[in-house]
Amino acid sequence: MGSSDSDDLFEVIGPDGSADPALDPGLPQGTLLAMLRAMRRIRAIDARMMMLQRQGRVSFYGECRGQEATPVAFAFATELTDWIFPALREGAIMLVRGFGLDSYLAQVYGNDLDELRGRQMPSHYASRSVAQVSWSSCIGTQVPHAVGAAWAAKLRGDRTVTVGFMGDGATSEADFHVAMNFAAVYRAPCVLCCQNNHWSISVPSDRQTASSTFAKKAVAYGMPGIRVNGNDVLALFRVASEAVERARSGGGPTFIEAFTYRMGAHSSSDDPSRYRDQRDVDEWARRDPVAVFERYLTAKGLWDAERGAALGAELDAEVLEAVRRVESHGPPAVLTMFDDVYAERPWHLEEQRQQIQNEDQRGEDG
Amino acid sequence: MAVMNIIQAVNDALRLEMRRDPSVLVMGEDVGKFGGVFRATVGLYDEFGPDRSIDTPLSEGGIIGTAIGMATYGLRPVAEIQFADYIFPAFDQIVNELAKLRYRSGGQYTAPMVIRAPCGGGIRGGHYHSQSPEAYFIHTAGLKVVMPSSPADAKGLLISSIRDPDPVVFFEPKRVYRGRPVEGRITPWDQDVPEGEHTVPLGEAALLREGRHVTLATYGAMVHESVEAARLVAKEGLEVEVIDLRTLWPVDVEALVGSVKKTGRFVVVHEAPRTCGFAAELVTLVSEKAFLHLEAPPARVTGWDTPFPCTLENDYMPMTPRIVDALRRTARF
Ligand SMILES: Cc1ncc(C[n+]2csc(CCOP(=O)(O)OP(=O)(O)O)c2C)c(N)n1
Numbered sequence: 001m002g003s004s005d006s007d008d009l010f011e012v013i014g015p016d017g018s019a020d021p022a023l024d025p026g027l028p029q030g031t032l033l034a035m036l037r038a039m040r041r042i043r044a045i046d047a048r049m050m051m052l053q054r055q056g057r058v059s060f061y062g063e064c065r066g067q068e069a070t071p072v073a074f075a076f077a078t079e080l081t082d083w084i085f086p087a088l089r090e091g092a093i094m095l096v097r098g099f100g101l102d103s104y105l106a107q108v109y110g111n112d113l114d115e116l117r118g119r120q121m122p123s124h125y126a127s128r129s130v131a132q133v134s135w136s137s138c139i140g141t142q143v144p145h146a147v148g149a150a151w152a153a154k155l156r157g158d159r160t161v162t163v164g165f166m167g168d169g170a171t172s173e174a175d176f177h178v179a180m181n182f183a184a185v186y187r188a189p190c191v192l193c194c195q196n197n198h199w200s201i202s203v204p205s206d207r208q209t210a211s212s213t214f215a216k217k218a219v220a221y222g223m224p225g226i227r228v229n230g231n232d233v234l235a236l237f238r239v240a241s242e243a244v245e246r247a248r249s250g251g252g253p254t255f256i257e258a259f260t261y262r263m264g265a266h267s268s269s270d271d272p273s274r275y276r277d278q279r280d281v282d283e284w285a286r287r288d289p290v291a292v293f294e295r296y297l298t299a300k301g302l303w304d305a306e307r308g309a310a311l312g313a314e315l316d317a318e319v320l321e322a323v324r325r326v327e328s329h330g331p332p333a334v335l336t337m338f339d340d341v342y343a344e345r346p347w348h349l350e351e352q353r354q355q356i357q358n359e360d361q362r363g364e365d366g
Numbered sequence: 367m368a369v370m371n372i373i374q375a376v377n378d379a380l381r382l383e384m385r386r387d388p389s390v391l392v393m394g395e396d397v398g399k400f401g402g403v404f405r406a407t408v409g410l411y412d413e414f415g416p417d418r419s420i421d422t423p424l425s426e427g428g429i430i431g432t433a434i435g436m437a438t439y440g441l442r443p444v445a446e447i448q449f450a451d452y453i454f455p456a457f458d459q460i461v462n463e464l465a466k467l468r469y470r471s472g473g474q475y476t477a478p479m480v481i482r483a484p485c486g487g488g489i490r491g492g493h494y495h496s497q498s499p500e501a502y503f504i505h506t507a508g509l510k511v512v513m514p515s516s517p518a519d520a521k522g523l524l525i526s527s528i529r530d531p532d533p534v535v536f537f538e539p540k541r542v543y544r545g546r547p548v549e550g551r552i553t554p555w556d557q558d559v560p561e562g563e564h565t566v567p568l569g570e571a572a573l574l575r576e577g578r579h580v581t582l583a584t585y586g587a588m589v590h591e592s593v594e595a596a597r598l599v600a601k602e603g604l605e606v607e608v609i610d611l612r613t614l615w616p617v618d619v620e621a622l623v624g625s626v627k628k629t630g631r632f633v634v635v636h637e638a639p640r641t642c643g644f645a646a647e648l649v650t651l652v653s654e655k656a657f658l659h660l661e662a663p664p665a666r667v668t669g670w671d672t673p674f675p676c677t678l679e680n681d682y683m684p685m686t687p688r689i690v691d692a693l694r695r696t697a698r699f
Contacts, residue, residue, distance in 0.1 A: 059490040110677035118677030121492035137494035138452060139424055172423035173455060200424050202400035208423050275400050331677045341672050348641065352670045356681065359688065 007213050009227050009259055012234040017295030025238045029302060035076060035233055036297060037311065039068040039290050042092045044315040045101075046264075048323060049108060049122075053268040057327070058108055062123040064089040066231070066263030069289035070195055072096055073236035074163055077244050083153075084132045085146035085164040087139075088267075089195055091125035094132040101322045103127070111329040117340070118332040123267075140166055140173030143192060147183040150190035150247070161247040162190045163240075169200025171217065172208050180221040180255065187252035191243040194255070195230060197262035202275040218255035230260030231289035234296070263288070334360065367558035371544045375517035375559050376406045376482070379524035380444060382562070384414050387442060390528060393420035394429055394446030403448055404484060404543060430456035430481065434464050437477035442528060450485035450537060451494040457502070464533050465508035480527045480534045485513070486587050486637050487669075487683055488541030492676035498586070498638035498669070503535045504615040504647070510568060511614040513537040515589035516546075518559045519612055522566030530568060539587035546590045571618035573625075577605035579697050581625040583648055584635040585611040588684065592635050595689035604697050614644060622648065623655045630661035631696045637683055640668040662699035667692045 012023045027035075046063035053061045064071070067089045075096035078084070084093050095104055103115055107125050110118035115127055116134070126134035133149075135142055146164025153160035170176055171194060183190055194214050198205050211217060218225025224246075228239045236258060243254035261284035265272050272281075297303035338345060338353040345353070370378065383390045391414075392407050398421035401408030411419040422429050426447055433443040447453045453460070460481070468476045487496035503511050510532050514520040520538065527534035545552040574589065575596050584592045589610045596606035607625050611617055626632050632652050634645035645666040652664060667684040675682055 119493065119673070119675050121490070121495065121676055124492070137492070138454075169424035172425040172428065174425065174427050175455075200395070201403065202396045203421050203424070207421055269403070334678060334681050337670065337672055337675050337678050337681060348671055352640075356670075359691070362691075 007216065007227065009229055010235050010239060011229040011232050012238065013232045013292055013296045017292070017299040019234065019296060023235075023238070025234055025241070027234075027237070031076065032297060032302065035072055035237075036290075036293055036303070038072045038075065038096045039233065039293065040311055041095065041315050041318075042068045042071070043290060044312070044319050045092070045105070048316070048319045050264070050268065052323070058122060060122045060268050061108065062088045062267040063264045064092065066284065066288060067195055067197055067260050068092075069233040069236050069293070070193065070230055070258045070260070073233050074193065074240050077237055077240035078161065078163060080131065081160055082131065082244070083146070083149050083160060083162040084130075085142040085149070085162060086125070086132060086135055087142065087165045087167055087170065087195075088123060088135075089167070089197070090165045091123060091135070094125055094127055094130045097130040097132070099127055099130045099132075101318065102326055105322055105326045106329065109326055109329070110331070111326070112332045113326060113329045114332070117336055119340075140170035140175040142166070143170065143179035144175050144182065146190050146192065147179045147188050147253070150188040150253070151182070151186050154186070154189050159248055160189070161244050163244075164190060164192045166192070166194050167200060168194060168196040168198070168205040168208050168214060169203065170194070171214055180217065180223070183253040184222040187250070189247035189250070190253045191240065191247060192253060192255045193240075193258060195258045195260055197230075197260050199262050199266065199272075199276070201266045201270060202272075213257060215255065215257040221255075223253045223255055225255045225257070227257045227259060230258030231287045231292055233289060233293050260289075261287070368561050369556055370517045370521070370559040371555040372514070372517050372520045372538060373404055373406050373543050375521040376524055376538065377408060377410075378559070379521045379528070380407065380410060381413065383525055383528045384410065384418060389440060390442040390444065391418040391420065391436075392444045392446065393422055393433060395422060395424055395448050397421065397446050402446060404540065406482070407446065426452055426454075426456040427459055430459040430464065433479050434459060434467070434477045437479040437533075438467065438475055442479060444480045444482060444528060447481060447483040449491075449495050450483040450499050451497045453481070453483055453499060460503070460509070460535070461506050465506045468532070469508060476531065477533055478531050480524070480536050482524075482536045482538060484540035484543070485537040486539045486541050487674055487679050488587065490676060490679065493673050496674040496679065498537075498636065500535075500537055500614055501638060501642060501644050504644055508533070510534045510616065511537070512568065512612065513539065513586040513614055514612060515539065515542065515586055515610050517555055517557050518564070519566055519572070519610075521559055522564045523568065523612060526565045526568050529565075534568070537586065541587040542590060547594070566612065568613045569616050569618055570613065571621040572610045572612055573607070573621070574610050575606065575608040577607040577629065579605045579629055580631040580633055580693055581607045581609065581622070581629045582633045582635060582689075582693065583609045583611060583622055585614060586637065588635045588637050591684065591686045592689055594686045595693060598686070598690055599693050604693060606693055617648070617651075619651060619655070622652055626652050626656045627659045630659050631699075632660070632664040633667060633689075633692050633696050634664070635667045635684055635689055637669050639671045640666055641671050643668050662696045665692045665696050
């Protein structure tokens with residue numbers, strides 16, 4: 001492990017695409033290419049969804065452009081039985097874990113194909129089938145859940161590990177501190193990963209903490225804190241794998257700060273030109289995690305512009321076709337609104353459901 | 367007079383109060399440099415600087431907890447909670463600390479401050495950008511709770527809230543921030559708002575429409591759905607008296623009881639869920655104080671007792687057709 005001091009930044013891929021052989025995790029070619037494909041697929045989806053949002057076909061969208069390396073690295077570093085607690089930028093982990101694209105996009109549309117039944121805003125993906133737990137929108141609340149689930153797995157003697165994600169802003173919420181403390185006190189088999197993308201909407205990360213790094217916070221709670229280049233998928237993979245392994249083998253939790261940058265707006269509702277300098281964005285664009293990884297693969301002789309263009313065209317076509325199928329679905333049936341409030345509908349919800357049914361009938365009669 | 371929408375009216379109120387009283391400041395997530403995600407604090411950073419237009423870390427408990435300390439010490443913070451749905455991390459500070467400080471210190475310590483929070487649905491925001499949590503705060507002794515429905519009231523009520531000696535939770539119905547619904551479409555506000563000093567006293571409801579058949583009490587965004595419903599049933603000869611409560615607590619009980627004594631029929635409309643919603647309290651008050659005048663069971667037209675759904679939000683909220691239905695049933699009873 002190249003990094004133990006929480007102020008250091010652990011990196012594998014250099015600016016020219018070369019990698020220190022001592023640090024390179026040495027993944028097989030197939031895995032490397034699958035990682036790239038996963039990153040580019042997320043980017044293709046984000047680009048299409050942002051476009052559809054601007055056209056008014058999608059109500060809202062939160063893209064993760066520039067931050068694709070973290071979800072992909074964790075998807076590859078975990079097993080399918082490990083539980084994922086995402087925040088806004090990591091929802092796509094489930095795609096990498098095999099969840100179908102149509103159902104995934106249906107969540108954005110909230111239509112009758114959506115497993116979440118149109119209940120949640122777009123970009124709030126979850127599915128039990130891939131052990132990705134439902135995220136609310138409330139910043140930081142999922143972090144103690146990740147700890148509790150890990151703790152439960154430990155109490156049950158399961159080998160499951162959980163991963164809880166958050167943004168840098170989330171570290172200001174009480175839930176973050178509670179989670180860190182419980183995780184360390186009970187040596188919960190979890191990995192808590194903060195994507196420090198420098199912004200919480202318009203507030204810069206130096207307004208979230210006066211610490212020199214976020215990773216450092218782990219020290220006071222009594223667990224390893226590792227700061228890793230969040231635009232370097234191999235560095236992330238290595239750090240994540242080691243943390244997952246530590247958790248699985250009884251070594252307790254790890255806190256990871258993925259140092260990255262939010263290339264896009266906070267969400268489709270935001271206009272970052274009001275509060276940040278385009279020069280910073282341009283500077284970070286040179287460290288684009290997809291481009292960095294492609295340089296690495298190119299240096300290894302595994303990639304070139306031609307293959308890049310072909311992959312782009314293939315992914316665009318895949319997304320476009322999926323969008324076409326998903327858009328053919330309508331909203332969930334109105335009466336589904338009363339399902340899932342409780343395991344069984346109590347009398348008052350039966351009554352309210354009946355009322356809306358009567359209204360509908362009256363509406364149809366005239 | 368100037369035409370303003372609710373955001374501009376809130377902004378105007380904040381600016382005027384900050385000019386008038388150097389102890390007034392605004393604080394919250396994205397409120398400083400950026401001017402707030404809804405732009406309610408725009409320009410305050412430039413005029414009053416970073417010490418009075420404060421970008422805080424992302425922590426509602428921190429915002430409210432420290433604002434309580436500031437207010438106790440003598441400042442007048444106006445704390446913004448970015449969405450009312452995110453007030454809950456601060457719930458402990460509001461309910462156990464802010465609301466009870468005056469009482470538990472025998473009146474020696476107080477924390478006069480305002481908590482502003484955009485509330486309500488209609489923006490396709492799903493569970494966590496749509497809730498109407500006013501009942502929790504009305505239920506809590508020691509807090510005043512306000513929700514305007516128009517730009518002029520937003521300005522006048524906010525100024526009164528800032529000057530009030532007690533803590534005020536000030537909910538802003540975000541669906542009508544920039545316009546009001548006209549035949550189902552949000553149409554830009556064209557209401558004149560008094561420039562300069564303009565206050566609307568807390569505790570006074572507004573009579574929006576006179577009528578002798580049914581009293582309809584409502585507040586916030588549902589005022590507009592209710593006025594529309596009243597207009598529609600007027601064509602059938604049903605005259606509805608529409609009362610915009612404006613201050614939810616302490617409520618203008620005289621306005622309500624006086625009206626129900628005249629009409630004998632009472633309908634409450636709110637967006638929040640029904641069970642233990644504010645309507646339950648209003649119906650009880652009216653039943654206690656005007657029982658012998660009632661000619662029909664009071665009716666509640668509210669959001670359903672489910673979490674606020676995303677796609678089906680227009681089926682969730684008590685929109686005009688559902689209000690019309692309740693008015694007719696109550697009138698015919
Ligand atoms: C409890 C809570 N408060 C406020 C918000 C509004 N809000 C949504 S995202 C956001 C910033 C989040 O920043 P960060 O945690 O750094 O994550 P990022 O979006 O940058 O990935 C805020 C303030 C919220 N969703 N939840």
